[in-house]
Amino acid sequence: MKVNPILYIIIPCFNEEEVLPVTAPIFLEKIEALIEQGEVDNQSRILFVDDGSKDNSWAMIKSLSKKNIHYKGIAQSRNRGHQNAVLAGLMEAKDNADITISMDCDGQDDINVMDDMIKAYQSGAEIVYGVRSRRDTDSFFKRFTAESFYHLMNWMGAEIVFNHADYRLVSSKVLKEFSNFGEVNIFLRGMFPLVGFNSTCVYYERNERMKGKSHYPLKKMLALAFEGITSLSIKPIRMITSLGIVISVLGMAEIIWAVAMRILGNTIAGWSSIVCIICFLGGMQLLSLGIIGEYIGKIYLETKRRPRYIISERTEEEENRET
DSSP: OOOOOOEEEEEEESSOTTTHHHHHHHHHHHHHHHHHTTSSOTTOEEEEEEOSOSSSHHHHHHHHHHHOTTEEEEEESSOOOHHHHHHHHHHHHTTTOSEEEEOOTTSOSOTTHHHHHHHHHHTTOSEEEEEESOOTTSOHHHHHHHHHHHHHHHHTTOOOOTTEEEEEEEEHHHHHHHTTOOOSSOOHHHHHHHHOSOEEEEEEOOOOOSSSOOSOOHHHHHHHHHHHHHHHOOHHHHHHHHHHHHHHHHHHHHHHHHHHHHHHTOOOOOHHHHHHHHHHHHHHHHHHHHHHHHHHHHHHHHHHTOOSOOEEEEHHHHHHHHO
16 A cells, blocks of 8 residues: 655745745645645645745745645744755654655746656655756856866765755655764755665756845855865865975975085076965965865864754744644
8 A cells, every 4th residue: 555755845945035925835736736646645744944034034934834734834043054954944854754855945946846756756766866957047157167066076076966956855764864964064965975875866957036036146155165075075185285295396306406506506596486486385385274274164163063053933833822
């Protein structure tokens, strides 16, 4: 006898009051269709995670939860970033759901791909990655930088799925094991492959944002990329070591050459070359110290063991207070 899984759709929200009235009914329509088709259980829910929004996002989420039982919401005590918001939703759902699907609130991810994700899960996959088949909707700059980032991450030794962001299905079995990952510096798209289990990919085309403006400007994207590299790979430090060895060998050769020239009496004024060498070595030392300092900073944050998210409110609590 087929047992329908309980699905939780995890939707992180940060200042999404413009797009929520547009996408929330779409999410509801989809989950109700999946229930009617017998693909998921009636206890399935849409879980909004408010990431410390400054607008009316949380008030709208509470209003939605009163209108339909399939809407739920949790609010973080302050803004902690997209990755922590997704993590909070996943950890909230892991004991109530058989499967979770995380996706953004803006409606850019093709919601109908959920059907393929659920089928893949029923066929034995514990993780199903939503992968963009192409990037035609992106500008040339964004497409070039994004694809360069994925190539760079793979070259650095981090195991990430090319062109996959945070649209994925994860089973409760995986989430229970994933909860043992206690690091503070998180990069989810690179961490889930580390858990293991059977996984597969489904491909889709990403749409334009339905309403409002993106909350991920270039600065935040670069910060996320740097977070991913330093969280998943120590290759930058090994590159510094290799560069240090090369510069040391060249330095020894320069010393031998200088001594030989002194013995032969061929010394000449070399102010320009000395300045260039000093500037080069000084720049490399500062860059190396900066990279090493970034890793030391991450160690410092990890040793504090501060919580990665703090949930201040739940929509169920609001309902209980009213009753």
